Amino acid sequence: MRRRSIASVALACALAWNAIAAADSAVDSLKTEESEWMEIRDSRDPAVFEAYLAKIPSGVFVELAAHRLVALKPEAAPVLRGRIVPLSRTAVDAKLYKELDSTFFDTIWDSKNPDDFFAYLRKFPDGAFKALAEQRLGSLVQ
Known part of the structure; x- marks a missing residue:
């Protein structure tokens, strides 16, 4: 009985350690x-954004990278379906x-592209700048 108990504790510890490491x-x-x-967000080179999207196909800033790419190279028009996922506070x-x-909103705060603000609201549906994003979006889509 004691051996089973020690083995159970050891297994629980190993699982917890793996969860912490992940x-x-x-x-x-x-x-x-x-x-x-942060290194590329102000680039004017579409190749930089293409490389970013290839390297990080489903990251936090993917939608902004795609908007920048399309602004610099309209024929690129990347497909983003399935790649935009809200960032969970629990994750x-x-x-x-x-x-x-803050980094995301700082990147778009002076943008004239409504899609940037839609992207913020999708990625951070309860973000600190939600009201500002909605206000800015309202002024851009009038």
């Missing part, structure tokens, strides 16, 4: 993605969620 890996991945986006820690939310 969560840490996801956070590291999002931080890397944010860093890469990342609160500090990282706020950071990504």
Whole structure:
């Protein structure tokens, strides 16, 4: 009986350790993605956005990268269906969620493209800048 108990505890510890490692890996991945986006977001070279989309096909900033690509190279018009997924607050820690939310909105705050604000509202449906995005969107689509 004692051996089973020790084995159960060992298994539970191993599973918990794997879950923690997976969560840490996801956070590291999002931080890397944010860093890469910050490096390219003001580029005027469509190849930069094509490379970003090839490297990170379903990331937080994919929709913005596609908008920038199409603005610079209209014939690119990438297909985004299935790649836009709201970022869940439970998927990342609160500090990282706020950071990504802020980075995303900082990228679009002076945009004249309503699609950028729609993208923000899809990615961060309860984001800190939701009201501002809706207000800005309202002024752009009138």
